Amino acid sequence: MTEMFILIPGRTSDQGCGISEGKFQEKYQKQITSLQVAPGDMERLALAEGDWVRLTTEFGQQVEVAVTAAKKDELPEGLLFIAYGDISSRLMGGDTHGSGMPTSKGIDVELEVLRSETA
Amino acid sequence: MASVGSVEPGARSELTVVEDAVCTFCGCVCDDIDLTVENNHITQAQRACVLGKAWFLNHAIDDRPSCLIDGQPAGLEDGYQRAAEILTGGKYPIVYGLSDSPCEAQRVAVSIVDWIDGTIDTTTSVCHGPSGMAFQGVGEVTCTLGEVANRGDFIMFWGSNPAESHPRHFTKYSLMPKGMFVPNGRKDRTCVIVDVRKTKSAKAADIFLQIKPRKDFEALWTLRALAKGIELDARQVESETGIELSVWQDLMDRMKAAKFGVIFFGMGLTMTRGKHANSEALLALTRDLNAYTRFTAKPNRGHGNVTGADNVVAWRTGYPFGVNHNRGYPRFNPGEYTTSDTLARGEADCGMMIACDPMANFSQPAREHLASIPYIALDSKETPTTRAATVAFTVATYGINAPGTVYRMDDVPIPLRPAFKSPHPSDFEVLSNIETRVKAIRGVRS
Numbered sequence: 001m002t003e004m005f006i007l008i009p010g011r012t013s014d015q016g017c018g019i020s021e022g023k024f025q026e027k028y029q030k031q032i033t034s035l036q037v038a039p040g041d042m043e044r045l046a047l048a049e050g051d052w053v054r055l056t057t058e059f060g061q062q063v064e065v066a067v068t069a070a071k072k073d074e075l076p077e078g079l080l081f082i083a084y085g086d087i088s089s090r091l092m093g094g095d096t097h098g099s100g101m102p103t104s105k106g107i108d109v110e111l112e113v114l115r116s117e118t119a
Numbered sequence: 120m121a122s123v124g125s126v127e128p129g130a131r132s133e134l135t136v137v138e139d140a141v142c143t144f145c146g147c148v149c150d151d152i153d154l155t156v157e158n159n160h161i162t163q164a165q166r167a168c169v170l171g172k173a174w175f176l177n178h179a180i181d182d183r184p185s186c187l188i189d190g191q192p193a194g195l196e197d198g199y200q201r202a203a204e205i206l207t208g209g210k211y212p213i214v215y216g217l218s219d220s221p222c223e224a225q226r227v228a229v230s231i232v233d234w235i236d237g238t239i240d241t242t243t244s245v246c247h248g249p250s251g252m253a254f255q256g257v258g259e260v261t262c263t264l265g266e267v268a269n270r271g272d273f274i275m276f277w278g279s280n281p282a283e284s285h286p287r288h289f290t291k292y293s294l295m296p297k298g299m300f301v302p303n304g305r306k307d308r309t310c311v312i313v314d315v316r317k318t319k320s321a322k323a324a325d326i327f328l329q330i331k332p333r334k335d336f337e338a339l340w341t342l343r344a345l346a347k348g349i350e351l352d353a354r355q356v357e358s359e360t361g362i363e364l365s366v367w368q369d370l371m372d373r374m375k376a377a378k379f380g381v382i383f384f385g386m387g388l389t390m391t392r393g394k395h396a397n398s399e400a401l402l403a404l405t406r407d408l409n410a411y412t413r414f415t416a417k418p419n420r421g422h423g424n425v426t427g428a429d430n431v432v433a434w435r436t437g438y439p440f441g442v443n444h445n446r447g448y449p450r451f452n453p454g455e456y457t458t459s460d461t462l463a464r465g466e467a468d469c470g471m472m473i474a475c476d477p478m479a480n481f482s483q484p485a486r487e488h489l490a491s492i493p494y495i496a497l498d499s500k501e502t503p504t505t506r507a508a509t510v511a512f513t514v515a516t517y518g519i520n521a522p523g524t525v526y527r528m529d530d531v532p533i534p535l536r537p538a539f540k541s542p543h544p545s546d547f548e549v550l551s552n553i554e555t556r557v558k559a560i561r562g563v564r565s
C-alpha cells in the first residue's frame with residue numbers, strides 16, 4: 001500500500017539537546033530516526049508504534065524509517081514530521097534552484113507500509 | 120562583578136562561579152547565565168533553558184586527540200601543515216560553516232580563502248540564506264530584541280517554533296518581559312503564530328493560524344493586498360491558504376492597530392517552496408505596514424554566531440555568504456557558490472568545514488562528493504563530518520573554553536566569558552596557524 005504525504009523536517013528540543021550530548025548518542029539518534037505520523041493516518045494505515053515504512057521522493061531518494069504517533073493535534077493528516085538529521089537530509093534533492101538552499105521542508109514523499117525493517 | 124575563574128588542565132580541583140556567562144547554543148545568545156564549574160566540568164547553569172543546560176553540562180574536556188590525520192593521532196604542527204597543503208593544492212577550494220565560531224576566527228577563515236582564491240560560505244546558505252537574498256531585494260525594517268522587549272505589542276511568529284528552537288525567546292525578549300511601553304508584559308501583547316502544523320509554540324499564541332503547507336507565499340501576499348485595501352476573492356483566498364478571508368482581514372486590522380509590531384520568521388519560510396520569494400513577501404509586508412504604524416521583521420537565527428558569520432563575511436568581502444574569490448576579487452552568487460551546490464555538482468576539489476556537519480545535514484549527492492575529496496574539519500565534538508575528514512581538529516568550545524565575540528540574532532555583538540580552559544586549541548588558533556602556513560606556501564611574507 002502506498003500513499004502520498006508531505007514531509008516537514010524540523011527542530012525538536014530533544015534533538016537540540018542530543019546535539020550537545022553527542023550525535024552518536026542514543027537521544028539524538030532516536031530523535032532523527034523516528035517519523036511522526038498523525039494519529040488519524042496511523043489508524044487509517046493500520047500502523048502501530050515502531051512499524052517501518054519506506055519513503056520515496058519524486059527524485060528517487062529513498063529511506064526506511066520507524067514510525068511514531070504525533071501528539072494529539074500537533075500534525076494534521078497528510079503531513080509527516082521528522083527531526084532534522086541524516087534521514088531528512090537523505091530525502092533532500094541536490095538542486096537548490098539557484099538559491100543555495102535545497103528544498104528541505106514540504107517534500108512530497110510516497111509512503112509505503114513495510115511493518116518491519118527490510119534492510 | 121563576576122568572578123571569572125579559569126582552571127589550568129591538571130591543576131588542583133577547585134570550584135568557581137562564572138556570572139553572566141554567555142550561552143551560544145542558539146541565536147538568543149543569553150548573556151545572563153551563572154555557571155558553577157567543578158574540575159573542568161560545568162555542574163550548574165542557572166537561568167539556562169533545556170537546550171542551554173544540555174550545551175553547558177555536556178561540554179567537558181573531550182578526551183580525544185587535538186589532531187587526527189587520516190584517522191590517526193597526529194601532532195598539531197603536522198596537522199596545520201597538511202591542512203595548508205590541502206587548501207593550496209586544489210583548483211576549487213571551499214571553506215564552509217563558521218556559525219559556531221567566534222567572529223575573530225571567522226575573520227581568519229575569510230583571510231585564508233582570500234589567499235587561496237577560494238570560495239567561502241556559511242551555514243546561513245542552508246538556513247536564512249534566502250532571507251539574505253530578500254534583504255538585498257527589499258531591505259529590512261529592523262530593531263533590536265531590547266526594543267521588542269520594551270515596545271513590542273504585536274508579536275508574530277511565522278514558520279518558527281521558538282518553544283523548541285529558542286526556548287527563552289518568549290520569556291526573555293518577545294512575550295513575557297515587562298517593558299517601558301508594555302508595563303504589563305504578556306497582557307499588553309497580542310501573539311499570533313502562523314505555521315503549517317500546531318507546534319509546541321502554538322500554545323503561547325492568542326491567535327494560531329494553520330495555513331496549507333507550501334502556501335506561505337500566497338498567505339503573505341493576501342496580507343499585502345489587504346494592507347493596501349485591495350479587494351480579494353474570498354473563495355480563492357480560502358482555497359489557496361486554508362484560512363478564511365475574514366480571518367486574514369481581522370488579522371490585518373489588528374496589525375494596523377498595533378503600536379509596535381514585530382514579525383519573527385523562521386525556516387518554515389526559507390526551506391520550503393518559494394524560499395527567498397517567501398522572505399521577500401514577508402519583508403515587503405513589514406515595509407508596507409510602516410505606512411500605518413511601526414512594524415519590524417527579524418529572522419529567528421539558529422546557531423549562536425550565524426549572525427556574526429553574515430556580518431564578518433559581509434564586512435570582509437561585501438557579501439554575506441556564498442562568495443567566490445577565484446578571479447582574485449569577491450563574487451556573490453547563491454546557487455553557484457553556495458556549498459550545497461559546489462558539492463552536489465562535484466565542483467569543489469578540497470575544503471575546510473568549520474564547526475558544521477555537512478556529512479549529516481547535506482543532500483546525499485553533496486555528502487558523497489565531500490567524502491571523495493580531501494578536507495579539514497574543526498569541531499569541539501565528534502561528528503560524521505570529523506570522522507570522514509582527512510585532517511580533523513578537536514577544538515575548544517567557544518563561550519565555554521574559548522573567548523571571542525558573537526553576534527546575537529539582532530546583530531548586537533556580545534563578548535564571551537569562558538568558564539575554564541581546554542587543552543585543545545581554539546578555532547582562532549587553528550585557523551591562524553593554518554593561515555601562516557598557507558601564506559608561506561603562497562610565498563607571502565607575514
Ligand code: SF4
Nearest residue numbers: 142145149168171287
Ligand atoms: S534560549 Fe538559546 S541562548 Fe538562551 S539559554 Fe536557551 S539555548 Fe541558550
